[in-house]
Amino acid sequence: xxxxxxxxxxxxxxxxxxxxxxxxxxxxxxxxxxxxxxxxxxxxxxxxxxxxxxxxxxxxxxxxxxxxxxxxxxxxxxxxxxxxxxxxxxxxxxxxxxxxxx
Amino acid sequence: xxxxxxxxxxxxxxxxxxxxxxxxxxxxxxxxxxxxxxxxxxxxxxxxxxxxxxxxxxxxxxxxxxxxxxxxxxxxxxxxxxxxxxxxxxxxxxxxxxxxxx
DNA sequence: TCAATATTTCAAGAATCGTTGTACTATTGC
DNA sequence: GCAATAGTACAACGATTCTTGAAATATTGA
Numbered sequence: 001x002x003x004x005x006x007x008x009x010x011x012x013x014x015x016x017x018x019x020x021x022x023x024x025x026x027x028x029x030x031x032x033x034x035x036x037x038x039x040x041x042x043x044x045x046x047x048x049x050x051x052x053x054x055x056x057x058x059x060x061x062x063x064x065x066x067x068x069x070x071x072x073x074x075x076x077x078x079x080x081x082x083x084x085x086x087x088x089x090x091x092x093x094x095x096x097x098x099x100x101x102x
Numbered sequence: 103x104x105x106x107x108x109x110x111x112x113x114x115x116x117x118x119x120x121x122x123x124x125x126x127x128x129x130x131x132x133x134x135x136x137x138x139x140x141x142x143x144x145x146x147x148x149x150x151x152x153x154x155x156x157x158x159x160x161x162x163x164x165x166x167x168x169x170x171x172x173x174x175x176x177x178x179x180x181x182x183x184x185x186x187x188x189x190x191x192x193x194x195x196x197x198x199x200x201x202x203x204x
Numbered sequence: 205t206c207a208a209t210a211t212t213t214c215a216a217g218a219a220t221c222g223t224t225g226t227a228c229t230a231t232t233g234c
Numbered sequence: 235g236c237a238a239t240a241g242t243a244c245a246a247c248g249a250t251t252c253t254t255g256a257a258a259t260a261t262t263g264a
Contacts, residue, residue: 003125007118014113015252019105026192035211048253050212055251069210069261080193084186090128091182117222137241150223152242157221171231171240 001086005060009083012059017044018052025062025075032074034067103188107162111185114161119146120154127164127177134176136169 013019020042025032033041039049053073056062063074115121122144127134135143141151155175158164165176 003118003121007116007121010112010121011116014109014116016105016109017252019109019112023105023192036209039211045254046211047213047255051252054212066260071211077193080189084189084193087182087186087189090125091179091186119222138239141241147224148241149225149243153222156242168230173241 001082006083006086008059009061009079012056012061015052017042017048018056021049021052021056021073022061022075025073026077026080029075029077032072034070034072036070038073103184108185108188110161111163111181114158114163117154119144119150120158123151123154123158123175124163124177127175128179128182131177131179134174136172136174138172140175 013022021038024038024041035046035049035053038044038053039046042049053062053064053071057064057073060079061076063076065072065074115124123140126140126143137148137151137155140146140155141148144151155164155166155173159166159175162181163178165178167174167176
């Protein structure tokens, strides 16, 4: 996890639409959801959702697999775990006594 | 930590300048740095840095205290810890077996 | 093959964000 | 008080990002 990837992931989580999408996919792990189910669930126009799904996929935050005419999206949980580890390191490395245990 | 605050914090960390500022302040915790020291350290124009510091302060990611004519900025480590906890919950609550321990 | 369905791509405009220079406020030391 | 210093506020512009409708692509089922 380098700074540039972290920045990209934060950017990916910095829109409420994308955060909602990610949370929905976490809730529906590990089976994931197809694009139409996400759109219905979050009441989003297909084009707008597609725009955000593409951004999140490019960032590596979610994965997509084709299922016939459907696209199934899944949260990339290991990337999220790596981000948590990165943040913990950012937060605690220098001065553990002033952060981790409060 | 609600979704809106999380979104705001991610937005705050989604620029490489702001991420660099935060990392610098973590490295210099708990004493913090005054604005001029940050500007020198990151080679940023004062106005641009001020713009980002204001955004980060509004988001609650950093704190500021006045010291005479200086403004001293410190990383808000407990907010960062709360964000890590939020992300961990987002990542692991639904299906711990598929995330936390890999 | 053909119509229906699922999703993406593209283009255009709206909205937001980032950067910079200039001006302003506040504090310090003489 | 006055000049110097630290930092912020404001305004303008450029650059991104967001949103939407229309068109394109691909798959399915009849």
